[in-house]
Amino acid sequence: MPRGRLPKPHNDIRFYSFSSMPGLSRLDAMSDPGGPCRRIPSRGVRMQSRFVISLSLLLSAWLPGAAALAAEQGWKPEGKIEYIVPSGPGAALDMAARRLGHILEIRKLAPAVVVTNKPGGSNAIALNVLQQNAGNPHYLTTLGSTLLTGRANGTLDVTYSDFTPIAVLLDEFVTVAVRADSPIKTGRDLIEALRRDPQSLSIGVASSLGNHIHIGIARPLKLGGVDIGRLTVVPFKSSAESLNALLGGHLDVVSSSTPNVVAHIKSGRIRVLAVDAPQRLEGTLAVAPTWKEQGIDVVGLSSQGVLAPKGITPRQRDYWVEALREATRTPEWQEFLQTNQLREHFLPPDQAVAYLDRQYAEIRAVLKDLRLVGD
Incomplete structure (x- = not known):
C-alpha cells in the first residue's frame, strides 16, 4: 500500500x-438587510423574516x-x-x-x-x-x-x-480483569498460570492485536517471566464487547482501560487483578492493586x-x-x-x-x- x-x-x-x-448556513444571507429580506411587503413574509433573524440570534449564542x-x-x-x-x-x-x-x-x-x-x-x-x-x-x-x-x-x-x-x-491506564467467580485472584496468580502454560487462558483486547490495550497486559506479563509471544489473545471491536464476552463466559481475562470497568466493578461482576498506574487509583478503582504493588515495575504507555x-x-x-x-x-x-x-x-x-x-x-x-x- x-x-x-x-x-x-x-x-x-x-x-x-x-x-x-440543518439549513442554518443560509441565515446570514436571509437576514442581511441588503439581501432578499429588504423588500418584503406581506405580513406572512415579515413574520418569516423575524423568525429567521431570531434563529440567527440563537445560533450566535455560542x-x-x-x-x-x-x-x-x-x-x-x-x-x-x-x-x-x-x-x-x-x-x-x-x-x-x-x-x-x-x-x-x-x-x-x-x-x-x-x-x-x-x-x-x-x-x-x-x-x-x-x-x-x-x-x-x-x-x-x-x-x-x-x-x-x-x-x-x-x-x-x-x-x-x-x-x-x-x-x-x-x-x-490499562486494567486486567477476570470474572468475580474466577479462581485467579491476583496479578501474581495470573502470571503463575501463564508461566506454566501461556496458552491456557484466553485474553480479550480491543480493538486490534499489538495496540496499547494488548501492550498494557503484555508488558507486566513479560516482566513476570511469561512467554508473551505464545499468549492466546482475541481482538474485539471495543472493550465494551470484550467485557461482555468475559461476563458471558467466552473469555478468561480482559485487558481494557479504566473507564470501561467502572460500572462492572460497581456491579460486583468482575475482579480487577491489576492496573498499570504509578500508584493506586481513587474512587471505584481504589479496589484495584497496581502492578507495582505486586512486584512488577511497570507503568502504562497510553x-x-x-x-x-x-x-x-x-x-x-x-x-x-x-x-x-x-x-x-x-x-x-x-x-x-x-x-x-x-x-x-x-x-x-x-x-x-x-x-x-x-x-x-x-x-x-x-x-x-x-x-x-x-x-
Whole structure:
C-alpha cells in the first residue's frame, strides 16, 4: 500500500448533536438587510423574516466563548465540527470524545459537535476521513495510542506527523480483569498460570492485536517471566464487547482501560487483578492493586489527544489548541477524569509530538517481544 493512502471507510455509526440545525448556513444571507429580506411587503413574509433573524440570534449564542479565542487566533469554527472516533459506541475513546464535544458546545467553543464512530483498521478508517478532508479545520479525530501501535506494527502507513497534532489531553491506564467467580485472584496468580502454560487462558483486547490495550497486559506479563509471544489473545471491536464476552463466559481475562470497568466493578461482576498506574487509583478503582504493588515495575504507555487534518493553517491549529486547553480546565472535564480515573496531561503540539515520539520507541520494543514486528 503506498504511504499515505488508507482503505475506504465503512461502519459509519453517526450520532448528531442536539444543536445541529440543518439549513442554518443560509441565515446570514436571509437576514442581511441588503439581501432578499429588504423588500418584503406581506405580513406572512415579515413574520418569516423575524423568525429567521431570531434563529440567527440563537445560533450566535455560542460566539461569546469563541470570540476571545478568535480575537487572539484570527479564526473561529463555523458550522458543525465532525469529530471522528476510531472505536465503537460506548468504548473509552467514545466516552471521552462525547464529553469533550459536549464541553466545547456548552462552553461556546464550537457551535455544534457531531461525533461519528468509525472503528477498525488500527485507526485507518477514521484517519481516512481526515485524509479526505485535508485542510478542513472542522474535522477532528482522537489521537490515541492505537495510531502509534498501528504504525509500529505495520498495519498503518501513516502516523501523527502525516496530520496536524493539536494536543495530548490525558493519560489512561490499562486494567486486567477476570470474572468475580474466577479462581485467579491476583496479578501474581495470573502470571503463575501463564508461566506454566501461556496458552491456557484466553485474553480479550480491543480493538486490534499489538495496540496499547494488548501492550498494557503484555508488558507486566513479560516482566513476570511469561512467554508473551505464545499468549492466546482475541481482538474485539471495543472493550465494551470484550467485557461482555468475559461476563458471558467466552473469555478468561480482559485487558481494557479504566473507564470501561467502572460500572462492572460497581456491579460486583468482575475482579480487577491489576492496573498499570504509578500508584493506586481513587474512587471505584481504589479496589484495584497496581502492578507495582505486586512486584512488577511497570507503568502504562497510553494517552489520548486530538488530531486535525494535514494542511490546516497555523491560526486554525492555534484556535483548537487554546479551545481544548480551556475545555480541559472546566469542572465538567475534571469530573470526567475523576470518575474514570484518568490522569490530566495537557501538552500543546510541539510537546505532544516529543511525548508521542518517546511512546513510539517504547511501544516498538514491546511489539518485538510480542513477535508482531521484526528487527
